[in-house]
Amino acid sequence: MPHDDHDTIDGDVYVAPRHLARSTAVSDPGLDPLRDLGWDLHHDHLGNAYLTAPDGKLRLGYLPEGDDDGLWRINAYKDAFGPPAWGVCFNDSAPTEFVTAFTTALAEAYRQGPDRYLARPLAGSTDRDPFQAVDPLINRGWCFDRPDLRTFAITSPDGLATLEYTTGDLDPAIELETRDARWHLWAGTSSARPYWYATASTDTPAALLRAVTEAVADPAPLPRWRDDTPSYVKDHAQTSPIHPPSPPTPTPLDVRRAAASRRPAALPAASVPRWSTTSRHALPGQRR
Template identity: 80%
Template sequence: MPANDNTIDGDVYVSPRHLARATAIGDPGLDPLRDLGWELHHDDLGNAYLNAPDRKVRLGYLPEGDDDGLWRINAYKDPFGPPVWGACFNDSCPTEFVTAFTTALADVYEQGPDSYLATPVSGSKDRDPFLAVAPLINRGWLIDRPRWGVFAIQSPDGLAGLEYTTGDLDPERELTTRDARWQLWAGTSISRPLWYATASTDTPVALLKAVTESVSDPAPLPRWRDDTYSYAEGMAQLTPIVPPRPPAPTPLDVQRAAARRPAALTTSSVPRWSTTSRPALPGPRR
């Protein structure tokens, strides 16, 4: 359980985190790239677009898009050519997973095209696709029933999975449909998931690994109970977020408080009367 924080946005923790849903705002997913000075534009519908300075990486945050692909990120060798790789997170995908992707993207973009256009290579020390799966295996995810042409792995509760499709794929369909090389999802069915994310064949392994590390992180996510899906609420563990206690005063705080008190209140005095006082002694007889 994470430590209480005054900035926590929610009244419950959702565990496991893959049963949470998206947050109401997308700023956390945009911030890592905006911090690099990427150019931000909006259209008349309220969609947001981020462009890298060299115009070779673009992000679209599309609440008013044509489908449920809320986040679309593409990279290019030529700004006017087809994308080299593309990733998509749908409108229910937890925003923290998108933020993990864009944070890693900011890192590799700073390193240059050799990093943000790094094609996965089997057997490579730092570009082998298996490196993106390793965080899941290390945290107890299990290899699913083998299927022809698909490597699948599931979370311990069986309510999240990752699929890696082998063989040749249509590059255009990878960018526009769920028929992509990588698909990560949660729910009771991959055909009707709680949320999903996809990535095309040449998506850099460093970006994929950042997402799988975030998805498999054992720490729960804060959410508002009213925003949780009804069926997810029955499967997920919801723990109330206890309001943080005020911090205990330090010796310096006590000293400063004493210095602010009026002098009359800091001197000791004897109460004139109390319910525990002894009865007054009788006076002299006349």
Template identity: 75%
Template structure:
């Protein structure tokens, strides 16, 4: 596919969105469910259309909740005891790019196969593998800037100032971490933390490797593919939108030209007046949208 620049008002059809933190959800949850379904996790739905995945040992559960009670579209919890309280919880809201949730579930699938020591690995400051700030490194490497917006919060902000990862210091209420935005980790996009474009949260004991998978996806310089009409007006003037054009037609070879001329000689129309291919030929139309 070729990427061609265009003005905002000229765009229609599929576009690439950059930076990717300005893309919205695809509203299709399947890609993020696949890594766990491939492990044989149990899937069932309720009468409203919400989907639930449960690990075979019952110690990790995922809810995809388009008809949930709030805007938390993805809620993933892990348990040391299948019948006890959650050890950690992660939430992606309804507008969070689906690719970020998919990065998390892909890393979770790998950690689950490695066992509880991985998917229940509590972060440990200074540990080579469990230091929570390993999750910040991919963003720092892409030019995100360190900040201290308040005495109880550390943060890194994207170069365009439109995405922030916050880390709350000090004690937090365990229940509030799981069912509100008052969590240890708060990743959001926008200019107002109280009214973000999208957000994701993770509680204190969420394994650093799982968090890093998300921040690596956020920091990835590759744009995200979206349908132009589904992009939010918020991105106008902020995001770089590049249309997806059909492949260019190949140039004819000399043999192609000779065959075209030979094929037309028996007709009454001079061969040179109706070439088989020209630079003004219309390109093939794109296939039907999925």
């Protein structure tokens, strides 16, 4: 659906690389792909928003007044009354464009049915291999690392964004309620205090994960407002004006100078003989 002016993401500067941008105050772009499908939207008395699919098997919570910094929580269910099959969380500083990439892919998966939005990752599969989520980052120069025996990581060229994958068995409840999930995407100099983060549990479909990493890897900068730019962006990111600065207002002196430059130059005076009392008359020529 088209956005009103107050629902669009805009700004006065571009931020690059985009993983250093923060969340915006506009949530509609992240909600709209699912609202366009007719999902039920309601709010609680605190102002949190909830979207539920018609079959009750997909739910999104936008929780500015939640118990923690998990602003976006999306869960899928095999049984509408059972435990979640998978869960994804974006915290309150995660760039809104990354959330929108996920919800857009989720809307498409929902159109195709449960076989898509409940498709468990399957190593070696053409379209379900979980590591297809890593490809967009590798193609943009991200480098592999192994910080410990249980974790694989891939880090951005500037060292300020990391995607971590934890091996072994994980407790499903812990994955859904903490940052100790199968997938952990974050930006910053330390995972303990990231600029922003996102998590995804073990059975999150690979195609949905890839939609997020494609958005992260996109080289296009993101628009933000300079006055809302945190210090770490100013220290590490490149910011450039979205529109060139307007020329200064001309002063009265500037106006006069411009008018003078457009005025045609005066023609030189014609050469006219001047006679004075001391001038001698021309001598007569020789007679024939």
